Amino acid sequence: MGSPLPGRDTALRRPPFKRAVVTGGCGFVGSHLCDLLLDSGIEVVSVDNLLTGTVENIEHRRSDDRFELMIHDVTEPFDILGLVDLVLHLASPASPPDYLRLPIQTLEVGSGGTFNALELARRKTARFVLASTSEVYGDPLQHPQRESYWGNVNPVGPRSVYDEAKRFAEAATRAYRTEYGVDTAIVRIFNTFGPRMRAEDGRAVPTFIRQALAGEPLTVTGNGEQTRSLCYVDDTVRGILAIAAGGHAGPVNLGNPVETSVLELAHLIRELCESDAPITFVDRPVDDPGRRRPDIALAWEQFGWKPETDPRKGLSATVEWFATQLTNIEGRGR
Numbered sequence: 001m002g003s004p005l006p007g008r009d010t011a012l013r014r015p016p017f018k019r020a021v022v023t024g025g026c027g028f029v030g031s032h033l034c035d036l037l038l039d040s041g042i043e044v045v046s047v048d049n050l051l052t053g054t055v056e057n058i059e060h061r062r063s064d065d066r067f068e069l070m071i072h073d074v075t076e077p078f079d080i081l082g083l084v085d086l087v088l089h090l091a092s093p094a095s096p097p098d099y100l101r102l103p104i105q106t107l108e109v110g111s112g113g114t115f116n117a118l119e120l121a122r123r124k125t126a127r128f129v130l131a132s133t134s135e136v137y138g139d140p141l142q143h144p145q146r147e148s149y150w151g152n153v154n155p156v157g158p159r160s161v162y163d164e165a166k167r168f169a170e171a172a173t174r175a176y177r178t179e180y181g182v183d184t185a186i187v188r189i190f191n192t193f194g195p196r197m198r199a200e201d202g203r204a205v206p207t208f209i210r211q212a213l214a215g216e217p218l219t220v221t222g223n224g225e226q227t228r229s230l231c232y233v234d235d236t237v238r239g240i241l242a243i244a245a246g247g248h249a250g251p252v253n254l255g256n257p258v259e260t261s262v263l264e265l266a267h268l269i270r271e272l273c274e275s276d277a278p279i280t281f282v283d284r285p286v287d288d289p290g291r292r293r294p295d296i297a298l299a300w301e302q303f304g305w306k307p308e309t310d311p312r313k314g315l316s317a318t319v320e321w322f323a324t325q326l327t328n329i330e331g332r333g334r
Contacts, residue, residue, distance in 0.1 A: 016245060017037075017042050017085050017086040017127070017244070017245070018042065018043060018083060018085055019042065019043040019044075019045070019082070019083050019084055019085060019086070020037050020042050020043070020044050020045070020084070020085075020086040020087070020088060021044075021045045021047060021080055021084050021086070021087045021088070021117075021120065021126075022034055022037070022044060022045070022046050022047070022088045022090060023047045023048070023074045023087075023088070023089045023090055023091035023113070023117055024047075024048055024053060024089075024090035024091035024092065024131075025044070025045075025046025025047060025048050025053070025058065025069075025090070026046060026048040026050060026053030026054055026055060026057050026058055026069070027048070027052060027053035027057070027090060027091075027094070028053075028057070028094075028192075028194075028196045028197050028198070028201075028233070029090060029094075029131070029189070029192060029233060029236060029237065030046070030048070030053065030057075030090040030091075031046075031053070031057035031058050031196055032194070032196065032233045032234065032236075032237045033088060033090065033237040033240060033241070034046055034058055034061065034067070035061070035237075036234075036237045036238065036241055037241065038061065038064060038066060038067060040241065042086070043066045043067070043068075044061075044066065044067050044068070045068045045069075045070060045080055045084070046058060046067070046068070046069050046070065047070045047072050047074055047078065047080075047091070048069070048070075048071065048072075048091065049071065049072060049073040049074070049091075050071065051073075051093065051102065051105065052093050052094070052095075052098050052102075052198075055069070057196050074089075074091050074109060074113040074116050074117060075105075075108045075109055075112045075113045075116070076116070077116050077119070078116060078120070079120065079123070080120065080124075083124075084120065084121075084124040084126050085124070085125075085126050085127065086126055086127050086129070086244055087117055087118075087120055087121040087124070087126050087127070087128045087129070088129045088131065088240065088244065089113070089114060089117040089118075089128070089129065089130050089131060089169075090131040091109050091113055091117075092106060092109045092110060092113070092131075092162075092165065092166075093105065093106050093109075093162070094133070094162075095198075095201045095202045095203050096159065096162075096202050096203070096285065097200070097201070097202035098201075098202070099159075099161055099162040100158060100159075100161075103161040104161075106161045106162055106165050107161050107164075107165050109165070110162075110164075110165025110166055110168055110169045111165065111168055111169070111172070114130065114168070114169040114172050114173065115172060118172060118173065118176045118182060118184075121176075121182055121183075121184070122176065122180055122182050125183075126183070127183045127184075127185070127244055128173065128176070128182055128183065128184045128185070129184070129185045129186075129187060129240065129243065129244045130169055130170065130173045130184070130185070130186045130187070131187055131189055131240065132166045132169060132170050132186050132187060132188045132189070132251065133162070133166050133188060133189055133190075134188055134189065134190040134191070134253070134255065134292060134294065135153075135159065135162055135163045135166060136151055136153070136163060136166050136167050136170065136188060137149060137151040137152070137153075137188075137289075138151045138152040138153030138154065138163060138287070138289070139152050139153075139154075139287060139288075139289045139290055140152055140289065140291065140292070143291050143293060144257065144293040144294060144295040145253070145292075145293065145294055145295060146253075146295040146297075147188070147250070147251045147252065147253055147295075147298055151167075153167070154287050157286060157287040158285075158286050158287065159285075159286075159287045170186050170251065173186055174186070174249075177249060183247075184249060185243050185244065185246075185248060185249055185250045185252070186249070186250035186251040186252070187239070187240055187243050187250060187251070187252050187253075187254050188250075188251050188252065188253050188254065188294075189236060189240075189254050189255065190229050190231060190253065190254065190255025190256070190292065190293075190294045191203075191228045191229055191230050191231065191255065191256075191292065192230075192231050192232075192233050192236045192255075193205040193206075193230055193231070193232065193233065193314065193315070193318060194232050194233030194234065194314060194317070194318050194321075195233070195317065195318055195321035195322075196233075196321075197318070199322065199325075204228065204262055204265055204266075205230070205265070205269070205315070205318065206322070207219070208265065208266050208269040208270070209269055209273065209318065209319055209322045210322065211277060212269055212270050212273035212275040212277055213273050213275070213319075213322060213323060213326055214277075215275060215276075215277050216277055217277055217278045217279065217280040218266045218269070218270060218277055218278070218279045218280070219280055219281075219282045220262055220263055220266050220279055220280070220281050220282070221262065221281075221282055221283065221284040221285060221288065222262075222281070222283070222284030222288070223263070223281065224261055224262045224263025224264075224266065224281065225261055225262075225263065226261065226262050226284070226288060226289065226290050226291065226292075227259040227260060227261050227262070227290075227291045227292055227293065228259075228260060228262060228265065228292050229255050229256045229257060229258060229259055229260070229292055229293045229294060230256055230258075230260060230265070230311045230314070230315075231254070231255045231256040231307050231309075232307065232309035232311070232313075232314030232317075234309060234314075235256075235307040235308055235309050236254055236255075238305070239252075239254040239299060239303070239305045240254065242299075242303040242304075242305050243299075243303060243305075246302060246303055248302050248303075252298050252299050252302070252303075253294040253295060253296050253298065253299060254294070254296070254299060254305070255293075255294035255296065255307075256294075256307045256311065257293060257294055257295070257296055258311065259291070259292075259293045260311070263279070266279050267279070268312065268315065269315060269319070272312075272315055272316055272319045273319055273323075
């Protein structure tokens with residue numbers, strides 16, 4: 001995969017699939033999932049309109065004859081020739097700056113895009129996995145968040161275009177299972193980080209790394225006491241594939257049950273970047289969740305899944321990747 005930690009085996013025992021379609025396969029998580037599928041012996045068709053993903057994320061796979069890239073907006077109907085026995089629907093803007101900038105597109109891919117991906121799975125009699133999000137819990141009143149929790153979401157707030165798009169996608173996925181018998185599953189992904197995040201992504205990890213490497217002040221929102229649960233991307237995609245290979249309908253939480261405050265995260269990233277940049281505090285966004293921590297008992301009981309990567313080691317690998325990217329950019333600019 002993109003930047004695996006030393007000594008880690010990123011491939012799984014061969015799952016029971018031959019050819020998978022990954023919508024959003026040029027995105028951060030999607031590209032890592034394409035890597036894991038290929039490393040597990042599964043052919044991959046990545047479908048992406050490159051609205052927020054980049055070809056660079058999968059460039060290292062372009063010469064692999066088991067990999068195909070289809071540039072297409074999944075909000076428009078599409079078909080894939082030949083065998084497809086797994087459809088993984090990840091297409092969507094996922095960072096706050098992206099879905100706030102692209103509100104209509106976010107709603108469209110969560111609704112029409114989900115229907116089109118489900119229709120593909122229905123036609124092909126394929127297993128379907130929806131990549132949902134911890135954002136369906138909103139600013140949770142239950143802690144940690146279990147899959148049975150209905151959430152605390154503002155349906156008309158600035159974040160609602162993403163929250164409600166994913167909640168609708170979950171409802172559509174369940175409806176296709178009950179109405180048409182499609183073999184579906186829902187995974188709720190909590191905060192995931194790693195190589196291939198965009199420097200201007202807007203989420204805490206890439207923002208703090210970019211600022212620390214540039215010697216700029218690290219901007220912590222609010223007082224920094226709000227928490228996040230950080231899961232390294234290799235662990236996340238391993239969980240997605242484990243759930244795909246099982247028969248559980250979900251929803252299933254995927255994330256790290258270890259909580260970290262945003263301020264603690266800023267200090268840790270500053271240390272890993274060997275930066276003496278100051279930490280400053282800025283206004284906290286509207287509806288920003290106060291606490292975020294998954295209950296992953298279901299993932300462990302059903303699939304034997306839990307995160308294996310220590311967040312500090314994962315952050316070190318991510319800092320190294322960002323530093324290399326920055327060096328390459330500076331080299332091209334000379």
